[in-house]
Amino acid sequence: MKIINKEDIVQWDINNWSKALSFWEKEIEKTADKNNPILTLGERYGGLSLWLASNGYKNICSDYEVPESKAHELHKKYKVDDLITYKNIDIFNIPYPDNTFDVVVIKSVIGGLKLSHKDKSTRTLENQKKAVDEIKRVLKPGGIYLGAENMQGGLLHKFLRNYTQKNTGWRYLTQDDLFFLLDGFSEIKIQFYGYLGTLFSSKLVNSITGAFDKVLSKIIPSKNRYISFFIVKK
16 A cells, blocks of 8 residues: 555545544445445545555546546656546436445535535535435445535534634534435444544644544534544445
8 A cells, every 4th residue: 555645635634534534444445346446526636536546446536527637646646546537527416327336435525515506505405415315326235435524513613613604605514414314325334523623724733633632532422523424335
């Protein structure tokens, strides 16, 4: 396996979001067929595609528009671009037949989805459920959807998002929302993680808060943590 800078994979709050990778890793090893590409959706900068390719998995790196040139450059930097195909894919209308993929992987996408890109009123839980159902459709029986999403978190998170208007353009999920979205899968595994890391943009401060979040993520109620990591099986 190539040594990859985790910042190139997860982009922000590295200590907290990178926990998803270790959570997912064994499930991918058990489920993925290296002859069958893994589908990644919402891959603007190509971080998850990089991680998969560095572990030897062919994958389709996709976004609503073909992922940015930064994704191509990143993959070439690590010399894994030969394992990656680039596609523009609308998550509400994935252009593959039923039962195509062993694995679909997404990070921090669902909460931002609108059924119509020009109409923010279509950013609803019901429409986001349509996207998750489309993911389920293209998974093979026994296939897995690996996700990491932004949660509402605690009162501090809600207050600061309202104060800074960072909640504009996003639906932060409640735990009930998440279970509604994942309804219909045969198996669901979820972890909730992180508290302080999302409050600071400084890499140095994040490296410090990461140590605190290891403790806080064990003692504060799961509904107050701001990230969900999940593995669900069709």
